[in-house]
Amino acid sequence: MEITFQLHQVAEVTRNIWDQYQQHTVWAFHGNLGAGKTTFIHTLCTHLQVKDTVSSPTFAIINEYQSAVCGTIYHMDWYRMKDEEEAIMAGAEDCLLSGKLCLVEWPEKAEGILPDNTLHIYLEADGPESRRLSI
Secondary structure (H helix, E strand, O other): OEEEEEHHHHHHHHHHHHHHHOOOOEEEEEOOOOOOHHHHHHHHHHHOOEOOOOOOOOOOOEEEEEEOOOEEEEEEEOOOOOOHHHHHHOOHHHHHOOOOEEEEEOHHHHHHHOOOOOEEEEEEEOOOOEEEEEO
């Protein structure tokens, strides 16, 4: 699946992706800085009725949110990770195996610990206001 959309359409795109892929508990977001990974995750959390402040956990590594729709959500940012061992030591593997929704930015830093049924979402800036998403 590939979608090109404008930033003002991100809520609609997020709802559609959730409706189609909500059976996946681990979502891995690939893309360069500024591609829209955190924006997509923030919008998804809004759709899932998260009341907590959603922000990129670059320094905390893992943020935990509560959703009225699906319970606990783990938002992970592996940008600062060196390898899989560091991700495991930070508790990422426990989150991934919890059965709770896990949203992972920069998954390539520890791709070996991702479950086989991980949903891989690739985001790319296609202009200042345009993004390309592929699954």
